[in-house]
Amino acid sequence: MTATPIATAKPRLLASGAQQKLLAFASLIVLLLFFSLASPNFLQTANILAILQATSVNGVLAIAATLVIITGGIDLSVGTLMTFTAVIAGVVLTFWGLAMPVGILAAIAAGAACGFISGSLIARMKIPPFIATLGMMLILKGLSLVISGTKPIYFNDTPSFPQLSTGSLIGALVPALPVPNGVMILFILALIISWVLNRTTLGRYCFALGSNEEAVRLSGVNADGWKVAIYALAGGICGIAGLLIASRLNSAQPALGQGYELDAIAAVVIGGTSLAGGRGSILGTIIGALIMSVLLNGLRILSVAQEWQTVVTGVIIIAAVYADMLRRRRAG
Amino acid sequence: MTEVIRMSGIEKRFPGVHALRGAQFDLMAGEVHALMGENGAGKSTLMKILSGIYAPDGGTLHVNGAEVRIAGPRAAQGLGIGIIHQELALMPDLTVAQNIFIGREPRSRWGVLDEAQINRDAEAIFAAMKVPVDPRAEVRSLTIAKQQMVEIAKALSFRSRILIMDEPTAALNDAETEELFAIIRRLKSEGVAIVYISHKMDEIRRISDRVTVMRDGAYVGTVAASDTPIETIITMMVGRELDQTAAEIPDLSAAPVALEVSGLSRGRMVRDVSFTLRRGEILGFAGLMGAGRTEVARVIFGADPRDGGKIIVHGKERQIRTPQDAVAAGIGYLSEDRKHFGLALGIDVRGNIALTSLERFSDRFLRVDDAALAKIAANYIGSLAIRTPSDRQEVRLLSGGNQQKVVIAKWLLRDCDILIFDEPTRGIDVGAKAEIYRLLQSPAEAGKAIIVISSELPEVLRLSHRIAVMCEGRLTGILPGGPATSQQEIMRLATQRDTAPQGASA
Known part of the structure; x- marks a missing residue:
């Protein structure tokens, strides 16, 4: 029999995930160039720091969302979960007057517990992620208002609390680099979670679940257990976001939070993580989050009305997903 | 030859279905044992019990002479039983090696994965199989045949002595099938016992030693593959003689x-x-x-x-x-992938039959004439002998053959030339199949x-x-x-x- 014409797969020059990251990175550079040319105020150190500071909260939430989206799920509760954990920190630090480390731990633990609940609803009770986390989003929004008595909780008894986000450990050491702690926390967290995704079992199962959940199950892996663990980890990360925003505002604002989940998901999508699951990266997500804050900051500097900024964000999200579709069609 | 598997009196019920009725099966080391039967005869269910995916409701299972209960896929792997599923159970976004070792990744403390180790191990397995597959390649980028090789490598990585292959050649071309057969023969010579599920008679004759036939969840009989006429096996499967004459x-x-x-x-x-x-x-x-x-x-x-x-x-x-x-x-086109392109699986039989002709059955206010549709649907269910409780049954609940008949009904109704x-x-x-052939011939006539x-x-x-x-x-x-x-x-x-x-x- 003659050799058959099977096209053997050649390794592509760049994996499609890498392509999307490159595209996102190029977009970021273009935006930076455009705004620096359009306005002399843009490339000031203070403004760059403001952009980074603004990215920190959304970036951390987007990291949480990335984990869940890679498994093929979605988490709509990250925004109100962030607020809920901020309120928990307020209760521990202001109502109960406990020490700051206790408040920090309580916020992260509360986030992980809520993620555990979401994950259990999805993995064990088989409620679709969209519905389960939509429910959690509303429950947490309500609970935040109930616990706080609908009023902001100020951290007046914990004077060092604002330092958590706005202070600069690096600035204290290297005065030329006054990078706020919140930004450092974002970058350190991104490195850690990136490592977890690529180098650990938990990360491997993230991709495996999003790629073919049934295959994971048939391989004898405790698929449901790992899924719950991933949602819990994402919840804990939302707790970090809660601490960052509470620290920046020096208060837990119970009415805040709804809408943040969409910004986070937008950053993930712009960064090239597939909503279908199975592929994605933290680096992409961070670039995605930066694109969003650079865009909003730049438009503000150019005195574009806030209403229009929202419109532009929407267009960017659709364009990013469309670019992803085009590439997928070509690859497929 | 030593007996490695003996299943007897296996019972399995699903809601509304008695899937296995006292099924039996045995397997010797170093043999290829074909398991045949029409779709729904219970072959896959029986093998899912052997590989720990389903728990039996009754009967006994011996592995290497000892009675066992297989609690899950992990337990089956531990007993040296590997299964290659009909619908490949791979994760397309992961690499070949990552797929093979999913759930058993070698890792240090802190759960850190040793990627180099699994790549080396996978390479060794492929070398032993004499199949060139790059362990670092993303599974998505491989041909179906190569993906099949990955599944086999995965099963072998458990040091499986018993390998179940569920329709392994369904998506392979002839050359790829030859490649698979060469591997099967090599494994066989090493004493691995292989259960081979297939519908393709010529393959069964070529590759297998014995054939066990099942029908309606029950054991029909076991025959030697080489000296049993194909007609006999088909008769055992369907319980009646089939019309095999060529077209005029x-x-x-x-x-x-x-x-x-x-x-x-x-x-x-x-x-x-x-x-x-x-x-x-x-x-x-x-x-x-x-x-x-x-x-x-x-x-x-x-x-x-x-x-x-x-x-x-x-x-x-x-x-x-x-x-x-x-x-x-x-022009009407009935696609090769019914589930993805040809049918709206969640919609009932009537809705699917009407799908391409809906405009003919609605007035200018877009109101659908359901009574007329019901009549038409009943007509086709009768004339094509679609086995369904009613025309309101969701299509996904029908068997493959009956789904195909629904697609045919849809295009016949559209009156394409x-x-x-x-x-x-x-x-x-x-x-x-014979029924589908008739359905293709009658519009031609x-x-x-x-x-x-x-x-x-x-x-x-x-x-x-x-x-x-x-x-x-x-x-x-x-x-x-x-x-x-x-x-x-x-x-x-x-x-x-x-x-x-x-x-x-x-």
């Missing part, structure tokens, strides 16, 4: 041409394809997988854009750019023009009045159907590669 070829030289295609081209998959199709004719399309047959059909149907060529329907050139144009020109059937019997059991794409040569030979053979996107020849043509002649054309692959502007 009518003289169609006077019949008007329904479809003329000339110079059809699209990229590398469709190169300068020309043919004619007369009314009442069944034109078979044969070729290896990837020869471009489906692509030709999709271009004619407007599902893919074409680079060049003419499509002439009833003597008039038609500009077909979308499936809508094709349907307007009277030209019908293209792409792999109409894929995944359909032997008994239902009624004057419709039919194209049948099939990868099974006996099927093409049996159905077609003429046989068009493709290789690498080119039409390499058209042969007469029936006894005048042999499988060898078709294969010769199907492997007739272009001497200059970069050929002139063909």
